[in-house]
Amino acid sequence: MTKRSSLSLWGETAAEADPGVPIRDDIVTDVAVVGGGYTGLSAALHAAEKGIDACVLEAHQIGHGGSGRNVGLINAGLWLPPQDVRVKLGEARGARLIELLGKGPAYVMSLIERHQIRCELTRSGTIHAAHSPAGMKDLERRVGEWERLGAPVRLLSRAEAAEKIGSEAFFGGLLDARAGTLNPMGYARGLARAARAAGARIHTGAPVGKLTRDGDHWRLEAGAATVRAKSVILATNAYSDDLWPGLKSSYVPIHFFQVSTRPLGEQIAHILPQRQGLWDTGTIMFSLRRDADDRLIIGSMGSVMGGARGLSERWAGKQLTRLFPSLGPVEFETGWHGRIAMNAEHMPRIHRLADGLYTPIGYNGRGIAPGTIFGKAMADLLAGGDEADLPMPVTDVAPAPARAFKAGFYRMAFAANQMLKSL
Numbered sequence: 001m002t003k004r005s006s007l008s009l010w011g012e013t014a015a016e017a018d019p020g021v022p023i024r025d026d027i028v029t030d031v032a033v034v035g036g037g038y039t040g041l042s043a044a045l046h047a048a049e050k051g052i053d054a055c056v057l058e059a060h061q062i063g064h065g066g067s068g069r070n071v072g073l074i075n076a077g078l079w080l081p082p083q084d085v086r087v088k089l090g091e092a093r094g095a096r097l098i099e100l101l102g103k104g105p106a107y108v109m110s111l112i113e114r115h116q117i118r119c120e121l122t123r124s125g126t127i128h129a130a131h132s133p134a135g136m137k138d139l140e141r142r143v144g145e146w147e148r149l150g151a152p153v154r155l156l157s158r159a160e161a162a163e164k165i166g167s168e169a170f171f172g173g174l175l176d177a178r179a180g181t182l183n184p185m186g187y188a189r190g191l192a193r194a195a196r197a198a199g200a201r202i203h204t205g206a207p208v209g210k211l212t213r214d215g216d217h218w219r220l221e222a223g224a225a226t227v228r229a230k231s232v233i234l235a236t237n238a239y240s241d242d243l244w245p246g247l248k249s250s251y252v253p254i255h256f257f258q259v260s261t262r263p264l265g266e267q268i269a270h271i272l273p274q275r276q277g278l279w280d281t282g283t284i285m286f287s288l289r290r291d292a293d294d295r296l297i298i299g300s301m302g303s304v305m306g307g308a309r310g311l312s313e314r315w316a317g318k319q320l321t322r323l324f325p326s327l328g329p330v331e332f333e334t335g336w337h338g339r340i341a342m343n344a345e346h347m348p349r350i351h352r353l354a355d356g357l358y359t360p361i362g363y364n365g366r367g368i369a370p371g372t373i374f375g376k377a378m379a380d381l382l383a384g385g386d387e388a389d390l391p392m393p394v395t396d397v398a399p400a401p402a403r404a405f406k407a408g409f410y411r412m413a414f415a416a417n418q419m420l421k422s423l
């Protein structure tokens with residue numbers, strides 16, 4: 001029976017503990033980081049390693065946002081194929097971003113190793129699976145460009161995809177050897193532990209309700225405590241609230257849900273035997289992976305619908321039967337969803353909201369490596385770096401056109417998709 005989790009399976013299975021502590025006293029610091037996900041924690045870790053005094057203020061718990069709820073695919077690059085990124089950003093800047101994020105998974109894995117983060121890391125790559133012949137064409141275009149750039153990606157034929165996935169349902173795939181999987185919450189908590197060990201303060205249960213300029217400092221009100229900081233990083237992404245006017249309306253919020261089975265052991269020995277994580281080329285894409293305890297975790301765009309024995313569980317059962325007809329009925333344990341910050345150009349942004357106040361935002365559903373890298377870039381900037389060296393050009397914040405309409409449209413389309421595919 002599916003237990004609807006307010007956070008995620010990962011919150012229950014992560015081996016790392018949340019190292020956050022409540023905030024009791026007023027604090028004076030160099031940099032206040034609002035948000036305890038990958039972006040904020042990476043910023044705090046790298047800042048602290050450079051000798052900058054950093055303080056993370058997280059409203060709930062470490063990994064409360066996308067960082068504790070995602071699929072755990074450590075992918076390279078962005079959603080857009082590299083050639084499209086260059087068109088959007090220009091040759092030089094685009095090429096630099098592609099190179100940086102192409103190496104993103106390796107950087108994440110190096111952090112996991114350096115700080116001995118217990119997060120069920122696998123290094124056997126990810127598979128972008130073709131759901132149709134048109135999907136396969138898209139993958140061919142992606143592979144062509146990544147190969148030209150020397151990346152270790154390769155196209156899987158229909159037969160090779162069937163062997164690696166354990167399903168005949170796909171037209172082929174793209175295997176990216178740079179990628180891997182992890183327990184998302186384990187990685188978030190491990191980053192927090194590493195940041196704390198490097199000297200950063202990590203406060204949880206510390207919602208920042210007010211942010212104002214006070215002379216040459218920023219003043220943040222977190223519950224009863226006041227934090228004074230020279231610089232502030234808002235690392236609130238899709239979980240942004242009304243703290244900074246206009247930030248929440250600069251992206252379109254969409255949901256992605258996942259349902260996990262109970263541990264299935266030998267029953268799934270033939271499914272993703274090398275433990276690649278998978279997502280498909282469908283417009284309303286779905287994801288599939290195994291965790292370290294041999295649960296199957298399947299997800300798609302939208303929210304968990306219904307409680308125990310609800311619609312999402314039916315959807316998950318139908319999908320698993322379609323993909324793996326010999327699997328037979330399985331028991332589900334946990335269902336959850338999280339919020340993604342999407343924008344029209346499908347690219348992350350870095351806004352300078354005021355002097356000494358920045359926000360990297362809008363990872364469009366790919367934030368494990370990008371969030372880590374953008375957090376590090378913010379620390380480099382605060383250590384005396386140049387804005388021109390940031391991974392994205394710095395821009396002003398602007399409202400997402402037709403935000404409410406788009407958010408409502410996607411919500412309805414995803415719900416209809418889930419209902420139809422549950423029949």
Ligand SMILES: Cc1cc2nc3c(=O)[nH]c(=O)nc-3n(C[C@H](O)[C@H](O)[C@H](O)COP(=O)(O)OP(=O)(O)OC[C@H]3O[C@@H](n4cnc5c(N)ncnc54)[C@H](O)[C@@H]3O)c2cc1C
Nearest residue numbers: 035037038039059065066067070071072073208338367368
């Ligand atoms: C379901 C799902 C699946 C995904 N799958 C993948 C994947 O497989 N691979 C991948 O690379 N990416 C994936 N992503 C995207 C990725 O999870 C995010 O891009 C990433 O976690 C963003 O990290 P972040 O630190 O910027 O923000 P978040 O992790 O969202 O953290 C923001 C934090 O800010 C806090 N906050 C907000 N307002 C305040 C305030 N006023 N005061 C204090 N704290 C505040 C929130 O509580 C939250 O913890 C997925 C996202 C979702 C939701």
